[in-house]
Amino acid sequence: MKKSPRKTILAMSFFVASILLSSCSSSIKSESNPIKTSSDKNEVNFKPASDEDIFLYRQIGISYLCMARQIEVEFPKAISLAAKNYALLISSRHGGLIKELGKEKIPEKNIYNGAILQLLDGAIKNCPDMVPEEDKNKFLKTVEQLNQKK
DSSP states (O other), X not given: OOOOHHHHHHHHHHHHHHHHTTTOOOOOOOOSSXXXXXXTTTEEEOXXXXXXXXXXXXXXXXXXXXXXXXXXXXXXXXXXXXXXXXHHHHHHHHTTOBGGGOSSOOOHHHHHHHHHHHHHHHHHHHOGGGSOHHHHHHHHHHHHHHHHTO
């Protein structure tokens, strides 16, 4: 079974970001959308983000980025806000868990870095005129480097 390029970019971006930034210890504790609460340990169990969840958050981020650029928000601000929103959704609703990547919580900074790649990919496809050439080139180089590390 062959994976789609989007799933590959998703998995690789989170995986590589997790490895590269594993020294960044960020503690994400959120209690929104718990599956169940253990009364013995006061521990919240989160449902990992599914492929459908990731797709939804990605589309929200891409839409935000493209709309922000249409009203002339600077690209760095627009993508940063869209990626922060994406990371917040994964962190608060799913406790930093992503189904495809197993049971290890991903630090918010790593989710943010992975979101940047996903949102750039989507913006290049959906609103290419809104993405500066320099950022398109950086994205392509990053994807090329990720593919070499496979």
